[in-house]
Amino acid sequence: MTSEWWRTAAIYQIYPRSFADANGDGMGDLAGITAHLADLAELGIDAIWLSPFYTSPQRDAGYDVADYCDVDPLFGTLADFDAMVAEAHARDIRVIVDLVPNHSSDQHDWFQAALAAPAGSAERARYLFRDGRGTDGELPPNNWESVFGGPAWTRVTEPEGTPGQWYLHLFDSSQPDFDWTNEEVREEFRRILRFWLDRGVDGFRVDVAHGMIKAEGLPDWTPPAEGGSMGGAGGVGGAGVPLEPAISTEPGDGAPYWGQDGVHEIYRDWRALLDTYPGERILAAEAWVDPLPRVAKWVRPDEMHQAFNFAYLETPWQSDALRRVIDDSIAAFAAVGAPSTWVLSNHDVVRHATRLALTEPNPQGHGVGPRTPGLGDPETGLRRARAATTLMLALPGSAYLYQGEELGLPEVVELRDDARQDPTWFRTNGERYGRDGCRVPLPWTASAPSYGFGPTDAAWLPQPESWASFARDAQRGAPDSTLSLYRALLAGRRTHGLASGSLEWLAGETPEVLSFRNGDVIVVANTGSASVALPAGEVLLASGPLDEASVLLPGDTTVWLRTA
Structure with a gap:
């Protein structure tokens, strides 16, 4: 394994619940991942990144964590995790795990203790509890809206049964935000980092890495109506014009809960901790901020190693726009000595085999469904997706791939309403479809139950009949298949040294x-x-x-x- 591996790595995102199901319960698991590591080695990736598999009520597919140092029984055990890491390392595949530091589950022991404790207590100080406005505190502390729709505050009933304080949740009401000005919170996450580093993980993808710190005083703020749910540039259609940036370039001028300067102190602390471990363990930021020079602040030499290039992901399939974002990316990251990263899909955005054919703007987080305007032609979408990936994997830097894109999977548009599970769908009363369409379990075998996702027909989201034609076994060895293209691209990228080259x-x-x-x-x-x-x-x-x-x-x- 080479020095500074993260500068050139091709990293494959695994969404555990949808990757492979070993026990047939319809939910992907860690044993399923282990069983398919040979397929990923054959594909030619350097590392895997796992979305959360921790103990969780699963209100937001595991991004609501109740215990950061254990595996949810849905996915297996810590022994299953250790076996997966050992097998991955035996195949020279590094393992990156998701870390969710902005918020916990409301079932976390700390939050349950906070609910049982009085206002002003040490237990409540771990989260952002505030008194309400109005005569009797009946109004929320400010006007912030949740990323998933609806208010970002929920009022609690105090232990004696009376209406009480409000707590902040930038996401679902089951995901209370931590108060990162509290040293006890900071020390707890140092403990969590050490727990997984001691088990051999090679790094952390940090969820909502531009959150955590909120502007002093929690001032009112109303986001632009056309903006994406997480900040950044908003959204894009296939060959259309991207939406205008949802936030401005400096903290204080935009959302008072995104991109505040105080987050950087946290990552300097974490970087110092990671640097005490051998083997170049890394931090990768999910930071939806704009413009690119601001994103680069997350990857200064004493902070994180990588930041997702969402500006690139949201760029339309247009030559002038692509050239501009490639130049801007290389310049911005090089200015702080970091590699640019390149990404086209992940578990939060419409798959690029569908997105690149859209004819109307589609704000990030809204998703697509049967009533979405501007749904494009699937053949056009796949053709553009293959072309966009062939371009992306020739660029210098590190590349992220999302499970299933190597099969050319499109977004599943025709999901039944009663099958949807994304909190966005429920909190917006069906106005936004959310992210379920990119999370449908993978097809491995065309003729098998659940298309080889597991040994039974069970799948936590229904798979469309079209999955048979996309199955891995149907594509393996077929020279014109998308799987064969990805294998050739990743092999050629390595053979020709493109990731460490220059443009x-x-x-x-x-x-x-x-x-x-x-x-x-x-x-x-x-x-x-x-x-x-x-x-x-x-x-x-x-x-x-x-x-x-x-x-x-x-x-x-x-x-x-x-x-x-």
């Missing part, structure tokens, strides 16, 4: 075309609809079919060439 733009005659050199590879991406002339050279791989003479590059296609 040189090449002159192009067509506005819809991006062309650059990285080492001995020339990458040409046609984001338009008309075919264009292809430069002379040996075709290493292409995201879609070329003409027989390989002299024309069709629309929505990317090719890697090697010149003589």
Whole structure:
């Protein structure tokens, strides 16, 4: 394993409940992950990142943690976790786990103690309890709205049965926010970090890494109506124009609960702790802030190692927009000595095989469903997704892949209303579909029960009949399959040293075309609809079919060439 592995790693996100189910209960588990590590090694990734598997009531699919140092029985045991880590390391795959420090579950022992304790107590000081406004405290402390819709405050009933204080929850009411000005909270998370580091994890993806610290006084704030739910640039359609940034460039001017300067002190503390462990353990930030130079503050040399490049994820399939965000990304992260990361899909956004064909803007977190305007053509979406990934995996830096994108999986649009589980769906009374569509369990075997997700037909979200054609066994060995493309891309990325290379733009005659050199590879991406002339050279791989003479590059296609 190379030094500073995180600068060039291809990291595969596993959403445990939807990856593989070993015991047939319809819920993915740690044993299921272990059973398929050989498939991931064959794919060619360097590390896996696991979304939460901790003890949880599962009100928000595990992002509501009741015990940070144990495995929820849905997913197995600590022994299952240890076995998975050992098997991953035996295959030279590193393991990154999710950490959720902004909030806990309301079933966490600390919050239950806070409910039983009086106002002003040490137990309540671990969370953000406040007196209400109004004559009798009947109004919430401020006007903040939850990311999932509805108010961000819930009033408690005091132990004696009277209406009492309010607590802050930027997400669901079952997810109370910690008060990170409290040293007891900080020390508890140092303990949690050590617990998992001692078990051999190679790093942490930090959920809501731009949260945790709130502006002093908790002032009122109303977000832009068109903004995304987590801050940042908002959302994007396939070849359309992205939404305007939802927050401004500096703390204090935007949301008083996102991107406050105090978060950086926390990560300096964590970085110092991680640096006492061998093997280059890392921190990766989920920080939905804008613009890119501000994101780069999370990855200064004494803070985190990586930050997700959501500006890139939200960029439309347009050559000028892509060139701009690539330049801005490389410049912003290089300015602080960090690698850029590249990502197109994750468990919170519409899968890019669907998103890149949308014809209307789609704010982050809203999701898509049968009534969503601007749903595009699935074939166009997959063609653009393959082309976008072929472009992305030729860029210098680290890349994140979301489980199932290597199969070309689209967003599941036609989920039944009674099957949906995302809190967003319920808190908005069905106005927003939420994120269930990108979380449907994976298809492994076309002819098996639950398409090989598990040994029975059970699946916690219903799988569409179309999953059979996307199944891994149906794609393995098929030269034109999306799985074969991803394997070739990841192998070529390593062979040609693209992740550690540098980018040189090449002159192009067509506005819809991006062309650059990285080492001995020339990458040409046609984001338009008309075919264009292809430069002379040996075709290493292409995201879609070329003409027989390989002299024309069709629309929505990317090719890697090697010149003589």
